[in-house]
Amino acid sequence: MTILLIGLVIVTHTAFDSGRALLDRLFFSRAERTARAEARAYATVLGTSPVVPPAFVVPAPVLQPDEADPEPDEPAGEPNAPAPEALTLTQTALRPASKAFQDQVRRAITDLKARRNSRKARCSRCHW
Missing domain, CATH: 1.10.220 (Annexin V; domain 1)
Known part of the structure; x- marks a missing residue:
């Protein structure tokens, strides 16, 4: 069989x-x-479907024109660079998410340490 x-x-x-x-x-x-x-x-x-990677939002680097070497077709007095607020928008938009993540990690580590210390305290009370 x-x-x-x-x-x-x-x-x-x-x-x-x-x-x-x-x-x-x-x-x-x-x-x-x-x-x-x-x-x-x-x-x-x-198994046969193509894997599509998740769409992560990665801020594109903002290139500022070199002030010492302006392009010949642009007048030297008019900069083509975006406003400073626009340059820092992606950085400030990412800060709250990373800060929230850091806060969650900090709370989790603190909670683990507190649990570990409470176990040690219980064990020290049990053993004379």
């Missing part, structure tokens, strides 16, 4: 669909076979 089962497993891997269909009919009900077929189809789609 074991050799037969091993043979069926080998057939399943070599004759992919027909062997699997035979094993599915032997061991699973119709509802389970349907669920397994859907799971295989989903896994195939996951």
